[in-house]
Amino acid sequence: MRSTRALKAAAVVALAILAAGCAQSDPTTPTAGPKSDHPAASATPSGLPAGITALGSTSPVAQQGWNLTLQPFQQAAAGTSAGDVPAGWTVLRTQARFTNTSGQIARLPDTVLTVRYGALGRSAVAVKDSTLTGLPTREEAVKAAPQGTVTAEIGVAVPPQAAGQLVTVTAEATQDGMAQADDLFFEGKLPGSATTDDSSGAPGGTNASTGAVQDLGTWSQNRVRISPITAGPAKDGRRSASAELTVANNQAQPRAGLGITLRVMTGTSLTEAAALTPGLDYSDAPVAPSRSATATLRFSLPATAVPGPVTVEATDRDGSRITFSGTVD
Structure with missing residues (x-):
């Protein structure tokens, strides 16, 4: 589900860079250094990769005749509670505002x-209650007049160590009567002061394994990692x-989800214990350009193993396979 807006934004930036290079040539300019382990998309004026909009800004929903504004996250009012919020986690809120720009009721x-x-792009837990009502469902068939707006209060819960960390929001918006969604990405910082360095586990050239079998907890050359298993x-x-x-x-382009199918095998005989499919056994939303995404896998093993x-x-969508091994205690 490649974002139309992201492709347009990347093209504009590329043309601007090309024009600048033609207009000025400085023979004293130093040559580029070694290639980075983290190739970055072209940056927008806000410093974000092309295709990612800063929280608080407005982004058009492709050709659907709507604009979407997503506000920065704030801590929810005291007493807000709903659903399965893990103990000790903080409830945050944001506001999503859709504006109908189509010129007709839509x-x-x-x-x-x-x-x-x-x-690492770990997932927040969705929260809903009488105040944090969430986005309208398809069944509600909400409409708006030209230039009319629809506002929704969105709630999520995050652990204490997420305070002050980067937050990336993927919005998959599907126009009425269409099958394919338009993917939008918003980014900012969570409220609070960061107390942990979450970047220590990010992929890099120095800690990627080159062997045929990867140790659990290490990065493969194609930027996939499976943590050690907890029983x-x-x-x-x-x-x-x-x-x-x-x-x-x-x-520099969005990835259409993690897209990794997994088989978990135990013992030296490689007895299959679990199979995990993206979208069925774990949530699998598109991944923003130059960003990571983490899914928590839950399964079971024979007690005797x-x-x-x-x-x-781990099998990717293109059929490529990576083998990880380790021990479970």
Whole structure:
């Protein structure tokens, strides 16, 4: 689901750079240094990669006749609570405002928001209550007159260590009668002061493994990582288990989700214990240019296989496969 707006923005920036290079040539200009391990998209005036809009700014929803403004996150009022908010997490709020620019009465695009925080793009937990009502559903069929607006209060919960961290919001907006969504990306900082360095686990050339089998917790050459597996208590002959899957998009264009299918195998005989499919077994929204995304994987293992060796095969959409191995205690 490649964003039309992102392609236009990248083209404009590329033309501007080309024009500048033709207009001025300085033979004393130093040559470029070594290629970065993190190829960055062309920067917008706000300092963000092309295709990402700063929180508080307005972005057109492709050719759908709507503008979307997403406000910076603020801490929700005391007493706000709803749903399954993990203990100790902070509830934050933002406001999404859609403006109908089509010149006629129009139905609000069906929109899904994904909020990721930190350098690794971990997912915030959606929160809804009587105040944080969330976006209208498709079934509500909300409409607006020309230049009319629709405003929604959005709530999410994040852990304490997310304070002051980068936050990237993916908005997947689907026009009435269309099958493909337009992907918009907004970015800013979460409220509070950062107390941890979340960038330490980001991919880089020095810690990417080159072997045929990757250790759990290390980055592959194509910027995929699976964390060590954590096992929970036993029940009915199985042990609950979890791990994190992280994919770094080092391209100047959005990535259409993590898109990694996984097989978890135990023991030296590689007995298959779990299979995980993107979109079914874990949430899988598009990944912004030059950003990472992390999904929490939840599955179970035979109790008899813990402790013991574990192998995870990760298959990308293009069919390429990566093997990770480690132990689970």
